[in-house]
Amino acid sequence: MTDTGPALVSILRQGSQLIASIHTALDDTQMVRFQQDLVHQIGEHRARGVVIDVAALDVLDSFGSRTLRDIAEMARLRGAATVIVGIQPEVAFTMVTLGMDTGSVHTALDLEEGLAYLGGAGGQPSTAARARSAQRR
């Protein structure tokens, strides 16, 4: 992230998976920074799966959800499956009420579920995840 101030997003590596936790609401610039950072790191760590944890967010605007969708698409192009986890009930409902398009990004309840979807910590994305990813293409 930025060189100054505390990190707003932590990107951790676990095996072939990246876990990105967003700690606080990000503005548009920060969101773009996060996107660049993550897409960059996917190649660096040869990641096969990405979990983006948004549990700390109590609001997700249209730019935010579009960026998340873009990240998932870019990650796919870089060879990694993406799953977004921890969307709060209120956030989920607001997103659909406002008609935000989240595309075909996979979602899961929490980090544990997200990792299970990707095929367990450290492992390869499960066949199911890859099959679904391929199906979407």
Added chain:
Amino acid sequence: MNESDTGAVEFAALDREDEEQLLPQLVAHLREHRSRLRQEWSGRIQDSHLLSSMTPQEVGAETTSVYDNYVEVLETGSVEALQHYARDLSERIIPRGVETHEVVGIVLLLRDVLARSLFEKYQDDFDLLNRVLDAYEPAANRIANTVAVSFVDERERVIRQQQDSIRELSTPVLPVRERLLILPIIGVLDTERARQLTEQLLRGIRTHRAKVVVIDITGAPDVDEAVANHLVRTVDASRLMGASVIITGLSPEIAQTLVTIGVDLSKMNTIGDLQGGLEEAERLLGFTVTRADGSP
């Protein structure tokens, strides 16, 4: 007397003087002829077929209290006691099925009966009659108004209370198996209920860590466009939280409605009945159900 009098200062002064003399006279008259006027009133109530859901004894008892309260308000000029009584009366008669027009009707009849008796009493002195009516009418209107408002208030309170309890009962989110929720919808789904249902479902998904939700709408008689769209959004929102939704029990009518109004149903996973929905949900979750004796 009341706020509207403050506008016309001169008249108000006159009125007050008149009232001070006339109202006690009026009250004395109504007390004196209490049983005759009350009977006349009861007769009029019967003729108009009001309060038909109550027995004659009940009508007798209530009309006596209403009459006494009425006269008391004329005497004291304070509607507080009447308000109290009207609320209490409403509480008693609403469950009996007494309608608003009946309550308003009987009070207006009483107003009429008493006014007529005043006509008779003062018919020789037209000027005095006029002034008596001037004193009587605002008070009588106020009484009619008070009773009607109290009744409607009480009725609304009952309706609100019932609505609340229906709402509380109407959208149960039930855990069936590990990570499987079932949400039976029974009764008419209006927009408010649909909103509440979504809220409870999303919260339920979080609490029970649900992966699959079966929404069964067998018990919903009708679904309009707004509610259908709401259902679609609920499915989307559940998906965002990582749960997949299976909708079961779409009636032929609802299926026709949904297709006719053109709701986007492409993301809806529907299965004919609840049994099928549960089987599919179990399959998604990796459960297999076998009979204990091993037979298929």
